[in-house]
Amino acid sequence: MKNELKYRPSDQPTGGWGSVRSLVKHSTRQRAYASIPALLREHNKPKGYMCTSCAWAKPGEPHTAEFCENGAKATFWDLTPKRTTPDFFARHTVTELLAWQDFDLENEGRLTHPMRYDPASDKYIAVGWDEAFADIGARLKGYDPKRVVFYASGRASLETSFMYQLLARLYGNNNLPDSSNMCHETTSVGLAQSLGTPVGTVLLEDFEQTDCILSFGQNVGTNSPRLLHSLQLARERDVPIVVFNPLRERGWETFVNPQHPGQMLSNSPTQIATQYHQVRAGGDIAAMMGMAKTLLAMDDAARETGGARVLDEGFIAHHTTGFAEFEALVRRTAWPEIERESGLPRAALEAAGDTFARARSVIAIYGMGLTQHRLGLDNVQTLVNLLLMGGHIGRPGSGICPVRGHSNVQGQRTVGIAEKTALVPLDAMGERYGFTPPREDGLNTVEACEEVVAGRIQAFISLGGNFIRAIPDTTVMEASWRSMDLSVQIATKLNRSHLITAGTTYLLPTLVRSEIDEQATGPQIVTMEDSTTCIHASRGKHAPASANLLSEPRIVAELAKAALPPNPKVPWGAWADDYARVRDEIASLFPRDFHDFNARLDVPGGFPRDVAARRREWETDSGKAHFLLPQALSSSFDDGRDPNVLRLVTLRSNDQFNTTVYGYDDRLRGIHDSRMIIMMNRQDRERLGIPEHGDARLTTAVDDGVLRTLGGLRVIDYDLPAGTCAAYYPECNGLIPLWQYAEQSKTPAAKSVPVRAGPDRAPGSGG
Ligand SMILES: Nc1nc2c(c(=O)[nH]1)N[C@H]1C(S)=C(S)[C@@H](COP(=O)(O)OP(=O)(O)OC[C@H]3O[C@@H](n4cnc5c(=O)[nH]c(N)nc54)[C@H](O)[C@@H]3O)O[C@H]1N2
Ligand SMILES: Nc1nc2c(c(=O)[nH]1)N[C@H]1C(S)=C(S)[C@@H](COP(=O)(O)OP(=O)(O)OC[C@H]3O[C@@H](n4cnc5c(=O)[nH]c(N)nc54)[C@H](O)[C@@H]3O)O[C@H]1N2
Ligand SMILES: [Mo]
Numbered sequence: 001m002k003n004e005l006k007y008r009p010s011d012q013p014t015g016g017w018g019s020v021r022s023l024v025k026h027s028t029r030q031r032a033y034a035s036i037p038a039l040l041r042e043h044n045k046p047k048g049y050m051c052t053s054c055a056w057a058k059p060g061e062p063h064t065a066e067f068c069e070n071g072a073k074a075t076f077w078d079l080t081p082k083r084t085t086p087d088f089f090a091r092h093t094v095t096e097l098l099a100w101q102d103f104d105l106e107n108e109g110r111l112t113h114p115m116r117y118d119p120a121s122d123k124y125i126a127v128g129w130d131e132a133f134a135d136i137g138a139r140l141k142g143y144d145p146k147r148v149v150f151y152a153s154g155r156a157s158l159e160t161s162f163m164y165q166l167l168a169r170l171y172g173n174n175n176l177p178d179s180s181n182m183c184h185e186t187t188s189v190g191l192a193q194s195l196g197t198p199v200g201t202v203l204l205e206d207f208e209q210t211d212c213i214l215s216f217g218q219n220v221g222t223n224s225p226r227l228l229h230s231l232q233l234a235r236e237r238d239v240p241i242v243v244f245n246p247l248r249e250r251g252w253e254t255f256v257n258p259q260h261p262g263q264m265l266s267n268s269p270t271q272i273a274t275q276y277h278q279v280r281a282g283g284d285i286a287a288m289m290g291m292a293k294t295l296l297a298m299d300d301a302a303r304e305t306g307g308a309r310v311l312d313e314g315f316i317a318h319h320t321t322g323f324a325e326f327e328a329l330v331r332r333t334a335w336p337e338i339e340r341e342s343g344l345p346r347a348a349l350e351a352a353g354d355t356f357a358r359a360r361s362v363i364a365i366y367g368m369g370l371t372q373h374r375l376g377l378d379n380v381q382t383l384v385n386l387l388l389m390g391g392h393i394g395r396p397g398s399g400i401c402p403v404r405g406h407s408n409v410q411g412q413r414t415v416g417i418a419e420k421t422a423l424v425p426l427d428a429m430g431e432r433y434g435f436t437p438p439r440e441d442g443l444n445t446v447e448a449c450e451e452v453v454a455g456r457i458q459a460f461i462s463l464g465g466n467f468i469r470a471i472p473d474t475t476v477m478e479a480s481w482r483s484m485d486l487s488v489q490i491a492t493k494l495n496r497s498h499l500i501t502a503g504t505t506y507l508l509p510t511l512v513r514s515e516i517d518e519q520a521t522g523p524q525i526v527t528m529e530d531s532t533t534c535i536h537a538s539r540g541k542h543a544p545a546s547a548n549l550l551s552e553p554r555i556v557a558e559l560a561k562a563a564l565p566p567n568p569k570v571p572w573g574a575w576a577d578d579y580a581r582v583r584d585e586i587a588s589l590f591p592r593d594f595h596d597f598n599a600r601l602d603v604p605g606g607f608p609r610d611v612a613a614r615r616r617e618w619e620t621d622s623g624k625a626h627f628l629l630p631q632a633l634s635s636s637f638d639d640g641r642d643p644n645v646l647r648l649v650t651l652r653s654n655d656q657f658n659t660t661v662y663g664y665d666d667r668l669r670g671i672h673d674s675r676m677i678i679m680m681n682r683q684d685r686e687r688l689g690i691p692e693h694g695d696a697r698l699t700t701a702v703d704d705g706v707l708r709t710l711g712g713l714r715v716i717d718y719d720l721p722a723g724t725c726a727a728y729y730p731e732c733n734g735l736i737p738l739w740q741y742a743e744q745s746k747t748p749a750a751k752s753v754p755v756r757a758g759p760d761r762a763p764g765s766g767g
Contacts, residue, residue, distance in 0.1 A: 005677055005714045010670035013269035014221035014228060016256030018667055019069035022654075026662060032076035035514075035542070039075060042514075042541050043067040046602060049514040050528055050538040052078060052155055053657060055404040056224040057204040057532040060605030063259050068225035070654070073662045077493075078512040079542055082109025084494050089115060089124040098499050102469065102730070103661040106493040111509035112546035117501045124507060129550065129558070132506055137562020139486050139504065140459065145172030145438075147458040149448045152178040153465025154406025157513070157526035157538070158415050159582040160552040161408070163575060164463055165416035165424070167560045170435055170570065174424075174442030176417050179465060179658075180409050181445035186371035186745040187402040188413065190380035194626050196619030197611050198423075199410060201399035202363055203532050204605065207234055209397030212359030213241045214352075215273075216284055216383060217369015217751070221251020221668050222654045224403050224531075227365075228255045232270045240355045243273040245369060246281050246649065246724045247679070250668040275352055280343035281647040281724040282373055282636030282752040287342040287349060288382045289633065292330045294353025295389055310357045312391030319616055320388055322627035329629055341633040341640070343721045361397035362390060368651070371402075372751040375635035376742035381628040388625055394616035404531040405658075407513075411529030414593060414609065415586055419444045428589050433569045445471060446746040449738055452480050459486035460502070461559070463552065466495040466659040472736035472748045476706070490555055495659060510552050515540045517551045520577035524551070525601060527583070534606030535594075553579060636752035637740050638701070643723070645701045646684060647752035650729040650736070659730050671716065679718035679726040680757070690715050690759045697760035698727075700735045700753060708735045711760040725757065 012018045027033050042048030044058045044066035051058075051067060053074035058066065067075070088108060094117065097105065114132045115124040140148065150168040152161065168176050180188065188198040195201070207213075207230035220227050231241060232255055243252045253276070254269035263269070279287050299310040316323050335346050342349070356362060364387055370379040384393075384400055392398035404410045416424050419442035426437040443451060449471055451457045460467075460481075468477055478500050481487070487502035490510055498507050511517055517524040517540050525537050550558070557572035575582045580598050587597040593609040600607045612618070618625045634640060638647050652658070653666035653675065665672050669679075678696050690696050697711035713727060720726060729750060740749040 005674035006672040007716050008670045010250055010668055012250065012667070013254035013256040014225065014251040014668060015258050016264065016267065016269065019258055022069050022667060023072045026073045027076050030076040030080035031082065032080045035075055035079040038541060039067055039072055040065055043071065043075065046604060047539060049540055050407065050536050051075070052407050052513050054224045055407050055410060055531045056226045057530045057534060058536055058606065059204055063229070065259055066226070070222065070225055070657070074657055075514060077106070077660065077662060078514060080109050082107070083112050083545065084108040084110065085112050086115070086126040093122040094124065094499050094501060095122055101661070102496065102659055103663070105495055106660055108494060110492060110545035111494060111507065113548050114509060115507040117505040132508065133558045133562040136486070136488055136506060136559060140171065140563040143458045143485070147456055148173060149175045149177065149443060149457055149460045150463070151448070151460065151465060151467055152176065152412055152417050152463040154179045154409025154412055155464050156412065156552050157408060157528055158411050158586060159526055159579045160463070160556055161412040161417050162415040162582055162586050163553055163556045163560070166429070166433070166570070167556055167564070169429065169437050170433070170560070170564050170567070173438050174419050174421055174440070175448065176419050176442055177445040177448045178409070178412055178417050179406055179470070180413060181746065182470060182748055183368065183405045183409065184371055184402055185444070185747045186376035186380055186742050189745040190377040191384070191400065193620070194381050194384040194628055195393060195400070195613045197613045198413070199533050199611060200402045200531065201393055201611055201613050202401040203608060204230065206363060206397050206399055210234060210361050210363045211239050211397065212356060212362040213239060214356070214362065214364040215241065215243045215252060216364070216366040217245060218365055218367030218403050219249045219251060219652070221249060222652060223367065225251070227403065228272070229257070231255070231272055232257055235270050235272060240274040241272055242275045242277070242352050242355055244277045244279045244284060244287055246278055246720045247726060248276060248278065248719055252276065275355065277344055277348050277352060278721050280721040281649050282634050282638065283342040283344070284370060284379050285375065285382050285630045285635055286338045286633040287344055288386055289330055289333050290335070290338040290342060290344070290346065290349030291353040291356060292386055292389065293333065293338070294350045295357055296327065296330055298354070298357050311389055315391030316388065319618065319625050320627055321622055321624045325629060326385055326627040333633070337633060343723070356386070356390070361395050362387060362392040363397070363399055363401055365401045365403060367403050369751055371742065371747055372749055373635035374637045374740065374742060374749050375631060376747055376749070377744050378630035379635050382630045385627050388627060393625065394614055402531070408528035410531065410533070411535070414529055415590060425589055432589065433567065435567070444746050446738060446741050446748065449477060452477065452484065455480070455483055457484055459488070460484055461488045462497065463490050466497045468497040468500050469495065469659040469730045469733070472733055472740070473738040474734035476738070490552065508555055509546070509549050510555060511540070511544055511549050513538055513540060515542050515544045519551070519554070524579045526579060527601065529609070530606060533609040533611055535609070536606040537601040553582065636754070637749060638752060638754035644688065644756060645754045646723055646725045646757055648698065648732065648735065648755045649724060649726040649752065650732045650750045651726055653728055674714060675728045675731055676712050676714060677716055677727060678713040678757070679716050679720060681720055681722045681724070682717040683722050684725065685715055685717060688757050690757065692717065695760040696757050698735055698755045698757050700737065701756050702737055702754060704737060706737070708737065710735055713760070725755070
């Protein structure tokens with residue numbers, strides 16, 4: 001059934017009564033009211049469980065309710081009493097389920113039993129855990145280790161992640177792609193080159209001391225709502241917040257703090273952005289160059305008049321290299337080019353530069369709007385250049401602040417889930433566990449896809465996630481997937497990746513983080529790392545959804561026991577009995593960050609990792625921070641020459657966590673009851689001959705012999721720059737060519753896909 005779209009531009013603040021109503025609605029729909037009192041008591045609280053939604057920092061002194069609307073939705077989704085049982089699978093063939101929407105699949109509730117796909121009946125059938133492990137282990141023993149992939153989505157704990165990467169390495173490969181490859185890989189590669197750290201430098205307390213905040217390409221109201229507390233406090237100190245985003249995202253505009261009775265009663269929101277610049281998709285480098293140009297001009301003037309300098313000359317001289325080249329590039333770049341590529345007038349960029357110049361300490365926040373472009377790395381590194389000009393790294397109240405995605409995506413990297421061998425202490429691992437680790441780099445997400453398409457992958461193990469739905473080129477990938485021999489999906493709910501079956505397919509259900517994880521030594525603690533590098537403990541509080549679930553560490557341990565020869569130095573079973581022992585292993589292999597790990601579990605606010613850049617020590621080749629030159633002003637694959645090619649931004653609604661769709665409302669954008677939409681500039685729509693409220697068809701504007709097209713997208717005249725349009729992920733993933741990824745990081749370029757748009761004559765012909 002096609003839902004009828006309702007669109008009314010939203011003037012509602014983020015938070016406020018809208019979020020309370022949404023919370024009540026989602027708890028009712030998931031029949032999860034019982035978890036509301038627990039939300040208040042335990043969610044992101046000391047000795048409680050850590051939210052499975054976003055990775056934003058958890059304060060040492062939590063608020064009464066340390067959760068947001070979307071954290072609550074994630075919790076209701078996990079703790080719903082609905083169940084996807086063997087009975088459900090007996091009633092539906094996989095072919096039938098392939099026609100279901102993402103929402104409907106997961107909305108059936110939690111998986112309860114290990115299942116194996118039976119091709120004869122086209123159904124999943126329950127299987128015993130022992131039988132499943134024995135069969136998977138026997139199969140894995142028969143494959144070429146280089147042709148097996150161990151994917152991880154970013155939710156699994158540090159303990160599970162450590163065990164999982166060790167399993168892959170003992171098995172014989174570094175094929176450890178993770179969701180980070182689709183996300184902030186650009187950050188990990190880019191910041192390492194600029195600053196010698198793969199992670200951000202900002203801690204939560206920096207928000208209390210900053211006097212200017214920049215934001216590029218991040219949607220705070222939906223994707224990291226708890227960050228709004230820090231932004232609100234900053235605004236109460238009159239700190240300017242300068243936002244660059246093609247869309248006017250409500251979260252960056254106004255916020256009513258649901259924890260603030262006065263504000264709730266008076267409904268008088270806090271204005272968040274003090275400047276809002278609707279940059280065109282892919283236009284950020286140009287915008288930043290315009291700001292840098294302004295800083296140079298102001299600094300020139302200060303030098304002439306003997307006024308206060310804008311550049312931090314001492315910092316630049318002592319701590320950086322490459323400034324002269326960057327300065328020359330900025331001076332050479334002319335305003336007309338900057339205006340054309342950014343889509344912003346010079347005066348706007350001068351205003352942003354002026355605000356920046358006046359601040360003693362600046363924080364720069366960013367998200368997928370910078371990382372998911374062809375020149376994503378240049379985006380991130382140009383932003384770092386701006387900060388370096390004013391010495392805004394390693395000074396209280398300043399720094400670079402990538403807002404990560406999954407709740408432990410950053411941590412998985414920290415404990416060894418990485419396809420790049422240089423990031424992992426392989427020698428130490430080899431010595432400790434008595435084996436010769438594989439030395440060649442493994443496959444990242446895009447490379448794993450390429451290998452699947454080429455028919456060279458025999459088995460794919462998925463620790464969570466919805467890989468096929470999250471990656472580009474859906475049609476090609478789904479077709480290729482079926483030629484694999486084995487697919488093993490460790491999951492909490494049914495999703496489309498489980499339905500694209502291989503020769504043999506297993507669905508292994510697991511606990512969620514808020515559930516009690518009882519092992520031989522008692523209830524277990526797990527840990528995770530937030531966006532600001534702080535490590536937190538999490539203790540499940542709720543009874544498991546089914547008696548047949550195993551924990552993730554247990555599943556990984558049993559897979560390892562079944563697939564690997566016994567190794568007395570790797571006591572998988574004992575580790576799964578007592579996760580503290582896994583933490584001891586992590587502490588011994590990663591001592592700099594994790595020394596005394598078990599003793600530090602309950603440090604309020606988590607304990608931070610050691611990030612040298614915070615001390616202005618630069619772990620780069622040169623020992624300095626690097627100004628790096630952007631290759632071009634546009635970060636997009638679209639060269640901007642054909643006005644009929646639009647840049648498609650694929651993004652998240654407020655009712656979604658990645659491919660998990662909680663509902664069909666995007667309250668903050670005023671979009672209701674449908675996800676098959678396209679937000680378009682009215683002039684573009686009229687020029688392209690699409691009727692108002694009509695349906696559009698998008699076709700990817702690349703010439704590689706593959707037709708990528710999607711129809712049935714209801715057009716919304718939306719406030720975004722001409723030439724930019726926006727629609728939802730994952731519905732639009734089939735439009736993204738697999739080869740359109742960020743240079744170096746290989747993060748798929750999901751944020752400015754070149755597309756042609758036209759009227760769709762056959763309404764509802766969604767593909
Ligand atoms: N509730 C909820 N929370 C989440 C998630 C979720 O799906 N739901 N996902 C989690 C994950 S894994 C991640 S990675 C993060 C993602 O969080 P975000 O980084 O916020 O990612 P997106 O939702 O893709 O939104 C990107 C933003 O960038 C803007 N944008 C697009 N292109 C450009 C551009 O070229 N320039 C600029 N300046 N802006 C641009 C878009 O308009 C949008 O506001 O959130 C995490 N948190
Ligand atoms: N076009 C486009 N594509 C994108 C993006 C985009 O912005 N645009 N964003 C990209 C980004 S940033 C990311 S991170 C990826 C996300 O890619 P993934 O991380 O692979 O996908 P998710 O949708 O987060 O995975 C959801 C599934 O995870 C399982 N799950 C949930 N919780 C748990 C758990 O605790 N344990 C286990 N074992 N399983 C669990 C459930 O079965 C659920 O169906 O998508 C990427 N794809
Ligand atoms: Mo992500």
